Amino acid sequence: MCVGIPAKVVSVKDGTALVDASGARREVSAELLSSLDPGDYVMVHAGLAIAKITADDEAEAASVLSSIAPAEVNNGTED
């Protein structure tokens, strides 16, 4: 369920945002998000921007993991 795709906000007008997902653009409702600016990233689902997000999932993974298993992360070897 809930296919979501991250997209970059191109423009915002009257509660509607034009978003860009790797070159595919679509107008979505921005009514759930109070302050949205061009350049922000949002998670889009069924024509709705459901959350403002950061662009990078990997940096997030690193910080989440560091908080529960700092030893492994810091001593991990590179492959």
Add this chain to the structure above:
Amino acid sequence: MDQERITLAHGAGGQKTAELIERLFARHFQNPDLTADDAAVLSLGGTKIAMTTDGFIVSPWRFPGGNIGELSICGTVNDLTCMGARPRYLTCAFQIEEGFPLRDLDAIAASMAETARACGVTIVAGDTKVAGRGQVDGCFITTTGIGELLPNIRTGGALARPGDDVLVTGDIGRHGSAILLARDSYGIEAEVTSDCAPLWPMMEHVFAALPQGDALHTLRDATRGGVGTVLYEIARESGVGIELRAEAIPCAPAVQGLTGLLGLNPLYLACEGRLVLFCAPAVTDAVLAALHETREGAGATRIGTVSAAPAGRVSLITELGTRTLLPPPTGELLPRIC
């Protein structure tokens, strides 16, 4: 069968299409020359020819990168090309809706003539039917083609063998994306043009450059069901497994964005100017080098290999290095949202 009706899935090129052909058409038409390949290979007075036919009902008739006229020539030319046949003669039949603008028909015919010229094929006969408004959507075209078999090439969907490399001649899913966008059903905009192209000139170059003709085992153009459907067909017909590297499959970012929004798999989006090739690894470099010298094959790349098992299945090596199966084609392309 009593209660069953034709649904859109029967025309989508997947399992339901195959079932319809096997259970209905093949049952009635059964004969030794009836083919599962893109074109039938026939003998006429000692001369080997390939023959095929294809109907085109694309709506809208004009789309970024082409139109139904160009498409109707490409489809048949490409089917002949895949059998290693030089396309020679084409016939075309038009079903036109009452009220269709003459200037649009003129544009379609001009485009057909130009495309035919570009690949050295001659349009030798035609038929025109006009149907009442609403009985046809604009203009439908059926083309039939005959080609001359090259002496040293023998390809077929059942000839792929373990160890073969799997190549695709360019990035995938463009035509399907261009049509989705042109229909504007989902309010999405993207700069994607159809890959629609006649591929005889490209393959003529490859055939000529091939060190050994029999090293090229299977050629098939990925049309309505996309590259994924073609790979499943070949895996089944040849009784082999196909293993793709997910990260090697070329796909334009805008096509990825579009398919991401709609929950679709680009491997199942139509192409109209892409061939899937199976060849012995010894000639892969030569084939790729020859493809790269052509305009249509500039983006050609190796996407996988053929294995003995699991027969009939297409698997993917994922970004995690694990193996997963490519979900088999299911027919009508439906966005997955919720």
Add this chain to the structure above:
Amino acid sequence: MEQKTDTRRALAAAREIVCTYRGPRLRIMEVCGTHTHEIFRLGVRALLPETIELISGPGCPVCVTPVSFIDEACYLARECGVTLCTFGDLVRVPGSSGSLADARSRGARVQVVYTPLDAVTYATDHPEEDVVFLSVGFETTTPASALAMKRASAQSLKNFSLLTANKTMDAAYLAMHESCDAYLYPGHVCAITGARVPRALTARGISGVVAGFTASELLTALAVIVKSAGHAPFFANCYPRVVTEDGSPAAQALLHTYFTPVDAEWRGLGVLPQSGLAVAPAYAQFDARVRYRIPPQEGRSNPACRCGDILRGACTPADCPLYGKTCTPEHPVGACMVSREGTCAAWYQYRGAAPASFS
């Protein structure tokens, strides 16, 4: 550069933690159908030791929508001549006498839309048609249906309504938790409800983590579960770039205004109290059941179909007498075979890919 290195280390570490888990058997239920989908697409199961079992839960709206809902939709198209607007997901779901695709081949008007808001636009553009949107989905999707009503209301649209089968996840968390040791909570549902909803479940002894959908997000979430398992009930938000503690107050307010909680039937799980959302009485003009007085549909499903047991994790598809025989992705009998994300479809499509995980 430094950040990239950290990231690679973190990923390698997460993978290592998951792959080398040697503790007691751990049953993890992914509640969200898109998790199921991505786990298959990425081949995550092939990485897991035998001691970790991933169970596909009830988080695919198509799978838990009762047969009677499709029957109601077919009734509307057949008897009331309405135009059905639907997500593509529902088109192939079998009802008692055929799917929406079958109804379409017999003349029903079925429009596939990307968002309920497009159904409103369609209704505006086609004033001569009566348009019904088939409103399914969980907390993530339902706000879009609420916005559709808001828009239709602002336009005083007379030819638009919703046939609802919307559901909320919290009842399912409670109903299913004995089937697993920890949940992978659905990231996009939590983006709406907030992390506090699943976090509160720890007080009832229910463990889990909120997970995203990319390879690194999924592996990280699994690593966190592996690291936390075996102790007190735990919770972690492993998808903080999308999910906040409070979620989306604006979306919650929309749900509260335009919908009202009702008891709802979940295919396979039965009726779960207050787990559904119906159109709020104040907006009854947009409720297709009120507008068209749809008679109760019996919703005949094949009695041999074991979708219900499969959804509860009580049996596997291989235990169902229909699976792979009369029930295949091309000719689905049960909902779990219709949706790509359904457990049966996933088994059918991917079996043989990683036999060890399907033993």
